[in-house]
Amino acid sequence: xxxxxxxxxxxxxxxxxxxxxxxxxxxxxxxxxxVEKIKPHVKSTYRPEVMGxxxxxxxxxxxxxxxxxxxxxxxxxxxxxxxxxATLFGRDYDIGIDLVAMCVNxxxxxxxxxxxxxxxxxxxxxxxxxxxTELVAGIADGCRQSGCALLGxxxxxxxxxxxxxxxxxxxxFCTGVVEESEIVDGKLINPGDKIxxxxxxxxxxxxxxxxxYLTFRHQIKVSDHPELLNPTRIYASLVSDLKKEFPILGMAxxxxxxxxxNLPRCLxxxxxxxxxxxxxWKRPDIFKVIQDKGNVKEEEMRRVFNLGIGYCLIVPxxxxxxxxxxxxxxxxxxxxxxxxxxx
Numbered sequence: 001x002x003x004x005x006x007x008x009x010x011x012x013x014x015x016x017x018x019x020x021x022x023x024x025x026x027x028x029x030x031x032x033x034x035v036e037k038i039k040p041h042v043k044s045t046y047r048p049e050v051m052g053x054x055x056x057x058x059x060x061x062x063x064x065x066x067x068x069x070x071x072x073x074x075x076x077x078x079x080x081x082x083x084x085x086a087t088l089f090g091r092d093y094d095i096g097i098d099l100v101a102m103c104v105n106x107x108x109x110x111x112x113x114x115x116x117x118x119x120x121x122x123x124x125x126x127x128x129x130x131x132x133t134e135l136v137a138g139i140a141d142g143c144r145q146s147g148c149a150l151l152g153x154x155x156x157x158x159x160x161x162x163x164x165x166x167x168x169x170x171x172x173f174c175t176g177v178v179e180e181s182e183i184v185d186g187k188l189i190n191p192g193d194k195i196x197x198x199x200x201x202x203x204x205x206x207x208x209x210x211x212x213y214l215t216f217r218h219q220i221k222v223s224d225h226p227e228l229l230n231p232t233r234i235y236a237s238l239v240s241d242l243k244k245e246f247p248i249l250g251m252a253x254x255x256x257x258x259x260x261x262n263l264p265r266c267l268x269x270x271x272x273x274x275x276x277x278x279x280x281w282k283r284p285d286i287f288k289v290i291q292d293k294g295n296v297k298e299e300e301m302r303r304v305f306n307l308g309i310g311y312c313l314i315v316p317x318x319x320x321x322x323x324x325x326x327x328x329x330x331x332x333x334x335x336x337x338x339x340x341x342x343x
Contacts, residue, residue: 025159027125034126034155037133041140045150059151061116069180073112076173077102081208085215086229087167089222092131094231095170096138098205101232103174104146105253105311108239109266111184112176114148121155123168131166146236148174186250186268189340193249194320195263195274197337198327200310201233202284206256207304211290219293227286235311238330242313246323250314254306261303263312267340276338283308314340
């Protein structure tokens with residue numbers, strides 16, 4: 001059949017064309033083959049509580065029996081503009097980890113244990129698309145790092161809507177569980193409590209609209225700074241261990257809005273504020289590159305980027321030093337970056 005634009009008039013009977021789904025852009029057999037390819041990755045994430053097999057209409061999972069009064073906690077997110085750059089530079093595996101991290105790191109802020117993850121992938125085609133398989137492999141890796149099962153997902157072909165080869169859009173959803181008596185909700189935070197910042201793995205997944213604009217203006221080359229696409233660090237295992245040792249009063253995942261907008265979200269009430277000393281840790285060099293190349297004001301940098309702090313804990317002053325030492329023992333850098341103050 002002669003190649004036509006999608007919106008060209010076409011009389012199928014007159015042309016002797018029998019329309020099927022593959023001709024319309026969706027190959028069912030290729031989709032089934034893709035499902036078989038990702039099956040080992042998905043099954044590698046299963047926890048003992050997962051019920052049923054792979055490929056059902058829905059996923060089932062028992063709540064772990066160790067919980068007496070379990071509270072379910074859910075979060076959903078995407079990777080924003082970072083996904084565009086990741087597809088251009090073949091960082092599909094890493095962006096899969098990013099997707100899990102953005103959801104899991106939100107869910108654990110109230111003390112929850114991640115249980116399961118669901119993904120949504122929209123792409124032009126899945127046939128022979130090794131990049132989508134790599135993406136799912138990265139999602140599975142993120143789930144294993146988080147201790148949660150990749151319980152299900154949807155991979156949708158949109159041949160008419162996503163015309164750029166290898167481009168895709170993704171979203172994730174995570175559910176965790178926390179014992180009701182152990183919810184971290186900030187109610188016990190008081191003036192003088194210390195803010196501990198834990199190192200990020202670079203930019204993580206926020207601020208990429210600004211970074212992408214710099215690439216359009218030829219001020220930054222991603223090929224010169226591959227660390228821009230480092231996957232977001234997942235803090236689930238670290239936080240789980242710290243909770244067992246120390247009284248953690250509040251937690252914050254430092255995403256869009258940076259420290260100024262995310263730290264106040266874990267405060268319990270009006271009358272309290274956050275005082276951050278931005279000189280208390282060394283910023284990764286990539287943030288200086290971004291600031292210099294874009295002539296970005298310091299205030300804007302603080303509102304857009306994590307500046308090297310990916311996750312924060314609020315703890316009583318008497319456990320500040322021991323908490324820092326424990327974090328170091330897990331292989332992470334951390335600093336006391338501020339404290340809670342009266343407004």
